[in-house]
Amino acid sequence: MGMHYLIGHGERLSEPIVLPHGGNKLKDIYTYEESRERLQPELHAVIANLPRNPEIAPDDVHVLQFVLHPKYLAKSYHPSGLIKMANLSLIGSKPIRITTSDASGRDARLSRTLLVAGHRQSLERFDSLLQNPVLDRDEYSGIGDIVKIERISNYTLADKYHPAPPNDDWYELVLHQLDEGLAPDNIRGFLAFAKKLGVEVEDEMNFQSNGLLYLPVHGPEGSVKRLAEYTSVRALRPMPRLKLEPIGTGVRAVRRSVELPKPPDAPTSIDVAVLDGGLPSDNPIAPWVNYIKANPDADDDWRVLGHGLGVCSALLFGNIGSGQQPLHTRITAVRVLDSETMYDDSIGMYKTLNNIENVLESYSFQYVNLSLGPDLPIEDDDVSVWTSVLDGLLSSRDMLLSVAVGNNGELDAGSGNNRIEPPGDAVNALCVGACDSENGYWTRAPYSAVGPGRSPGIVKPDLVAFGGIKDNEFMVLGPGTSPAAIPVMGTSFAAPNALRQAIRIREICGPEITPLLAKTLLIHAAERRENDDQREVGWGRVPSDATEIVTTSDGRALIVYKGRIKPGKIIRATIPVPPHLSQGKIEIAATFSFICKVDPQSPDSYTRSALEVIFRPDANRIDKGRRTPNSVPFFSVSAKGTSDLYSTESERRSDQGKWETVLHAEKRCKASTLVRPVLDIHYNAREEGGGSHTSDELEYALAITISAPKIKNLHRLILEEYPQLVSLEPVINVDGGTI
Structure with missing residues (x-):
C-alpha cells in the first residue's frame, strides 16, 4: 500500500465569481x-x-x-x-x-x-x-x-448580576464605554459614584474590548450592587478565582527514570511558547527550552513550577513511554504566574491575564499553549474578559493558541457547572478537552469539561487528546536534573499534547503549513464516530501520529487550500475530482476554518464573519431558467450538542449556524454524479448582528479529502489532471528517536 503526502496550493483552483442574488421579503408577523x-x-x-x-x-x-x-x-x-x-x-x-x-x-x-x-x-x-x-x-x-x-x-x-462563589468582597464589573457624544460624563460619573459608595475600583487594572471595560472592584456586597445600578453597567459577578490544577495524581512518589533523546542539532525555526508557571531551576529540559519571565521583577511561585514543567514536557515529548517522537523545535517557556499573581490572589485572574496580554503583544509566537484560566464555567449571555481579550488578540495574529477547557466535567450538569471554562470558548483558539486513552477504544475523560460553547462557537471543545485518567495516567517529566517521569492527568496536558501534533505537521511539511491550516488539519483528521456526542468530544480525537494527518493511503487524496476573500464576494473553489471516474462511490470530506474579529458586547452575534458554502456537484446540471449549476446541501450544523438556550436545529440553522468559525462535513455520492464539482464560498460580514462596512479580507483554510477506494492511483491522477497542484513532500525525516 502506498503512502501519499498531502497536496498543496488548492487555492490555485479557485477564482472569484459573481452570482445573481435576491431574496424573498419576510412577511411581517404583526401589523x-x-x-x-x-x-x-x-x-x-x-x-x-x-x-x-x-x-x-x-x-x-x-x-x-x-x-x-x-x-x-x-x-x-x-x-x-x-x-x-x-x-x-x-x-x-x-x-x-x-x-x-x-x-x-x-x-x-x-x-x-x-x-x-x-x-x-x-x-x-x-x-x-x-x-x-x-x-x-x-x-x-x-x-x-x-x-x-x-x-x-x-x-x-x-x-x-451573575451569581458566583464569593471572593473576599472582590467583584468583576463590566461597563459599557458609551460614545463621547452621547454620554461624555459616563466614565467620570461612574468613578465618582463608586467613590461616594465607598467601593474601590482598580481602574488601572482594566481590560478594554470593543466598547466594554472590564474592572475589578472591591467593597461590601450591598454597595457594589448599588454601584451596578449605574446605567451603563453591563454585568457584575463575584470575581472568579484563577484555576490551575495541581500537578500529580496523589502518587507523587512514583518516579520512573527515563532516557531523553538527544536534542535536535538544527532545530526548526518555529516560534513556540508555553504560558504557564515557569520552570524549576533543577529541570531536565534546559537544552530544549528558552526561558522568559513575563514579570522579571517578581519571584517564582513554587507551587506552580511543576505544572509549568509538566506542560512543557507534554508539548515536547507527549506521553512519555508511549513511543511518540519529540519535537524538532525548541520551545519558549514563559512564566506568567509568579509571586505577584499568586494564583490564590483574589484578583490573580486579572494580573495573570495582564502578563499574558503583554507577552503575546511583545513576541511573534506562532504556536502557543495556555493551560490555565478563570475557575468559572462559561455563560451564554456574557463573554469572559479572558475570552474577549484573547479572541481579540488572535483575530489579528498568525497564531494557533491551544487552550485547556477545564477539569470540572464531573460537576453538576443541571446548573451548567460542568461546562467548559474560559478561555475554552474562544472561537479563534483551539480548545482541547481530554480523552482517556491513546488506543483504539476511547471516550471523554470523566473530569474533562463538556460543551456546548456559545452560539456561535457551539462545538466546544474543538477536539480531545489523551490527558490521562486514574490507572492510565499521562507521564511527564518531574523536577530534578536527572530525567524521571511522574504520573499526572488533566486537560492541562491534553492541550499541549494536541498542539504538538500541529507543530509536527509544520515540521514535516514546512512553512506551507500556516497555524490556521494546522488547526484545520487537526480538526479534519480527528477520529470521530457516528455516536460521539459533540458536547463531550467536539470534532473528535486528535491522531497521536502527525504522519497520519498529512498522508493518505491508496485510493485517497488530501488537498489543502489557503485563501483570502473580500466581504460580500464569492470564490469558486474546484474540488479536483479527476474526470471520467465512473466506478463506485466517492466520499468527499471538507473542513473550513477561519479567524475573525469578534463582538464580546453581543455574545449572540459574537463572530463578525461567516463563510456560506454551496456545493455544486455537477457543472452540467442547470435547472431551466437558471445560470448556475444546481446545488445540494453539504455543510449543515448538527443539532447534537446544543445547549438548552440553542435547543433546536431549525433555530440554529436559521441564522446562527452559518456564523461558526469551523465547518466540517462528509458526503458520499456516486462517481458518475460528479462533473467538475465546486464549492462556492461567500464571505458574509456583520457587526453586532447588523450590517458591516468593513473592507478587510478574511483569511480561511480548507482541507478536502477525496476517497475513491477503487481508484488506487487517485493521488497521481489528481496531480496529472491539475498540474498547478503540488505534493508537499516532507522537509524533515519523519522517522526519529522515541522516548
Missing part, C-alpha cells in the same frame, strides 16, 4: 398598529421607571432592552432604521428565549435582546410618536421596524 398598541404602553412604563438621580445616569442617558421577535434574528432584518430614527445607540445584545404574542401556546424560542442607550428626551420623543395613531410613517422612516420588536423593558440589576 404596525398591533405593534404600536402593544409597545407604546411598555415604552411609557419604562420611561416612568428611569432613575432621575444624575449620579446613576449622568447626562440623563439610559439603557433599555428591545427584545426582537425570533423571526427577525437574521442580519438582514436588523432594526437599524428604528434605532436611528429614535436617536438611540446600539451598545450590545444578549441571547434570550421567549414566548411571543403571536404564538403564546408554543414553547419558548431563541431570540435576542438589543441593549440600546439614549437620552431621556429621545425616548420621550419616541414615546410621543408611538402615541400618534395617524403618524406619517414616510416622514419618520424607520419607525415601521417596531413590528420586529416583541417587547421593551428596563435594564435592571437583576439582568446584570
Whole structure:
C-alpha cells in the first residue's frame, strides 16, 4: 500500500465569481398598529421607571432592552432604521428565549435582546410618536421596524448580576464605554459614584474590548450592587478565582527514570511558547527550552513550577513511554504566574491575564499553549474578559493558541457547572478537552469539561487528546536534573499534547503549513464516530501520529487550500475530482476554518464573519431558467450538542449556524454524479448582528479529502489532471528517536 503526502496550493483552483442574488421579503408577523398598541404602553412604563438621580445616569442617558421577535434574528432584518430614527445607540445584545404574542401556546424560542442607550428626551420623543395613531410613517422612516420588536423593558440589576462563589468582597464589573457624544460624563460619573459608595475600583487594572471595560472592584456586597445600578453597567459577578490544577495524581512518589533523546542539532525555526508557571531551576529540559519571565521583577511561585514543567514536557515529548517522537523545535517557556499573581490572589485572574496580554503583544509566537484560566464555567449571555481579550488578540495574529477547557466535567450538569471554562470558548483558539486513552477504544475523560460553547462557537471543545485518567495516567517529566517521569492527568496536558501534533505537521511539511491550516488539519483528521456526542468530544480525537494527518493511503487524496476573500464576494473553489471516474462511490470530506474579529458586547452575534458554502456537484446540471449549476446541501450544523438556550436545529440553522468559525462535513455520492464539482464560498460580514462596512479580507483554510477506494492511483491522477497542484513532500525525516 502506498503512502501519499498531502497536496498543496488548492487555492490555485479557485477564482472569484459573481452570482445573481435576491431574496424573498419576510412577511411581517404583526401589523404596525398591533405593534404600536402593544409597545407604546411598555415604552411609557419604562420611561416612568428611569432613575432621575444624575449620579446613576449622568447626562440623563439610559439603557433599555428591545427584545426582537425570533423571526427577525437574521442580519438582514436588523432594526437599524428604528434605532436611528429614535436617536438611540446600539451598545450590545444578549441571547434570550421567549414566548411571543403571536404564538403564546408554543414553547419558548431563541431570540435576542438589543441593549440600546439614549437620552431621556429621545425616548420621550419616541414615546410621543408611538402615541400618534395617524403618524406619517414616510416622514419618520424607520419607525415601521417596531413590528420586529416583541417587547421593551428596563435594564435592571437583576439582568446584570451573575451569581458566583464569593471572593473576599472582590467583584468583576463590566461597563459599557458609551460614545463621547452621547454620554461624555459616563466614565467620570461612574468613578465618582463608586467613590461616594465607598467601593474601590482598580481602574488601572482594566481590560478594554470593543466598547466594554472590564474592572475589578472591591467593597461590601450591598454597595457594589448599588454601584451596578449605574446605567451603563453591563454585568457584575463575584470575581472568579484563577484555576490551575495541581500537578500529580496523589502518587507523587512514583518516579520512573527515563532516557531523553538527544536534542535536535538544527532545530526548526518555529516560534513556540508555553504560558504557564515557569520552570524549576533543577529541570531536565534546559537544552530544549528558552526561558522568559513575563514579570522579571517578581519571584517564582513554587507551587506552580511543576505544572509549568509538566506542560512543557507534554508539548515536547507527549506521553512519555508511549513511543511518540519529540519535537524538532525548541520551545519558549514563559512564566506568567509568579509571586505577584499568586494564583490564590483574589484578583490573580486579572494580573495573570495582564502578563499574558503583554507577552503575546511583545513576541511573534506562532504556536502557543495556555493551560490555565478563570475557575468559572462559561455563560451564554456574557463573554469572559479572558475570552474577549484573547479572541481579540488572535483575530489579528498568525497564531494557533491551544487552550485547556477545564477539569470540572464531573460537576453538576443541571446548573451548567460542568461546562467548559474560559478561555475554552474562544472561537479563534483551539480548545482541547481530554480523552482517556491513546488506543483504539476511547471516550471523554470523566473530569474533562463538556460543551456546548456559545452560539456561535457551539462545538466546544474543538477536539480531545489523551490527558490521562486514574490507572492510565499521562507521564511527564518531574523536577530534578536527572530525567524521571511522574504520573499526572488533566486537560492541562491534553492541550499541549494536541498542539504538538500541529507543530509536527509544520515540521514535516514546512512553512506551507500556516497555524490556521494546522488547526484545520487537526480538526479534519480527528477520529470521530457516528455516536460521539459533540458536547463531550467536539470534532473528535486528535491522531497521536502527525504522519497520519498529512498522508493518505491508496485510493485517497488530501488537498489543502489557503485563501483570502473580500466581504460580500464569492470564490469558486474546484474540488479536483479527476474526470471520467465512473466506478463506485466517492466520499468527499471538507473542513473550513477561519479567524475573525469578534463582538464580546453581543455574545449572540459574537463572530463578525461567516463563510456560506454551496456545493455544486455537477457543472452540467442547470435547472431551466437558471445560470448556475444546481446545488445540494453539504455543510449543515448538527443539532447534537446544543445547549438548552440553542435547543433546536431549525433555530440554529436559521441564522446562527452559518456564523461558526469551523465547518466540517462528509458526503458520499456516486462517481458518475460528479462533473467538475465546486464549492462556492461567500464571505458574509456583520457587526453586532447588523450590517458591516468593513473592507478587510478574511483569511480561511480548507482541507478536502477525496476517497475513491477503487481508484488506487487517485493521488497521481489528481496531480496529472491539475498540474498547478503540488505534493508537499516532507522537509524533515519523519522517522526519529522515541522516548
